Amino acid sequence: MFEVLTTPIVQAPMAGGPTTPSLVKAVSDAGGLGFLAGGYSSPQQFEQQIIEMGDRPFGVNVFAPESHRAEDTDIEGYRKALVPAFTQFGIDTPTLPRFTDDAFGPKIDIALRHRPAYCSFTFGLPEPRILSALKSAGIVVGITTTTRHEAVEAERCGADFLILQGPGAGGHSGQFDQSAEPNGTPLPDLLDEVRSSSALPLVAAGGVGTPGDAAGLLEHGAQAVQIGTRFLTSHEAGTKSCHRRALLEGLYTETVRTRAFSGRPARGLRNEFIDRFDADAVVGYPQVNAMVGTVKKAAGDDPAWQNLWAGTGWAECREQSAAEIVREFAEHLNTRRPSAAGRA
Ligand SMILES: Cc1cc2nc3c(=O)[nH]c(=O)nc-3n(C[C@H](O)[C@H](O)[C@H](O)COP(=O)(O)O)c2cc1C
Incomplete structure (x- = not known):
């Protein structure tokens, strides 16, 4: 094999x-x-x-x-919770993304x-x-x-x-x-x-x-x-530079599983975005991923707003x-x- x-x-x-x-x-x-x-x-x-x-x-x-497709109504609540992030970066509240x-x-x-x-x-x-x-x-x-x-x-x-x-x-x-x-x-x-x-x-x-x-x-x-x-x-x-820095320079100290970035459980370094939005996150991949993507794009290379995926062996x-x-x-x-x- x-x-x-x-x-x-x-x-x-x-x-x-x-x-x-x-x-x-x-x-x-x-x-x-x-x-x-x-x-x-x-x-x-x-x-x-x-x-x-x-x-x-x-x-x-x-x-x-x-196999599990979230309804728009599931995603809407999380979109509301993300409004402070949209406001912070001066972006319009996105329309609800379609399932793909x-x-x-x-x-x-x-x-x-x-x-x-x-x-x-x-x-x-x-x-x-x-x-x-x-x-x-x-x-x-x-x-x-x-x-x-x-x-x-x-x-x-x-x-x-x-x-x-x-x-x-x-x-x-x-x-x-x-x-x-x-x-x-x-x-x-x-x-x-x-x-x-x-x-x-x-x-x-x-x-x-x-x-x-x-x-x-x-x-x-x-x-x-x-x-x-x-x-x-x-x-x-081809890892983003803020992701590399976070892993190499120990910008964060632990990994957690969260749905905050994408609606599907994923493990990453626990950063400010996770701390602010994890509690409101809903099940809903890939729509949540697309919605949060607008914030990540606006935030650029700031590790606080990016999904810094990492397993427990990251150190x-x-x-x-x-x-x-x-x-x-x-x-x-x-x-x-x-x-x-x-x-x-
Ligand atoms: C940044 C990142 C992206 C990943 N993307 C995929 C993917 O596209 N497809 C996939 O099957 N697994 C993906 N995984 C999960 C890996 O296949 C694998 O399960 C995981 O990396 C193993 O754990 P480790 O990161 O602690 O070594 C991804 C993992 C990371 C860290």
Whole structure:
């Protein structure tokens, strides 16, 4: 399944700017597996990035359509709560954003045309016919899951591998139902739970700061470990400068899960925006994301107003190249578990 990896490290797709083709190339060329982030990009940008990857192994990631769609009335209350923010930046109160599926269908067509080695999904389960089509095209398909129940459903739907995302993960929770309380089961326990009922390869994600963290997850039955936050401060990442600074200079001291920025639970550094608006936030991705986006755009590079996504291992972030990060993990993991990549 992951024979291409010389070290069992997968770079997490990070939509919204951080994942660049250079980052994906650097990780894959260093012996890990890079994933392009299809989320938020236009189909044209998505296709262009795939073409740029050449013939090296890599994966693409797509947001599955939301199963829970918020009504306008749900979003309206939060829009009222955000009025002081609109006023502060001199922007008009935005009209209620429409629900979109992030061009899901066109992105699947592009994946089918270009046939990357891997395709992963987050935010839910695509229809089984889509998984079948991708698999028939020779693409290995993974689904992000956050509970044992979701893992069972993903396996039933035809996933080739599961990404188990634990509560320490930076960015959005990939939970299938955005309106549910996010699962708090620690990642090693989640691995044990899923391993006891599934033989599928498992990729563990969430809160990995050090090679020791990764080794612990491999010992709990993961075939590979997916890392996001550590790559945010790599040279190749397209992370916003205030986000980088917040991670590297310790502008904030802790991470929390919040719906304040997007309506879907996500973990990030606890900043002023979260402190002011978390209590009023509602379920409602992607409409809330678009609405808050108007404030973020007006606020520019001020970390107080940006979503500073970060997992619980964020304090290990350093300025370094992506290859150095992969090597740091490889040296430790390949020494401790010489057969780890081979077993995958
Ligand atoms: C900035 C950021 C953006 C993310 N975007 C995506 C995404 O587009 N698709 C996805 O499947 N996961 C996304 N994630 C979640 C990661 O796949 C992964 O679960 C997480 O980064 C692992 O935890 P860690 O950040 O503590 O390493 C994102 C994470 C971060 C930090």
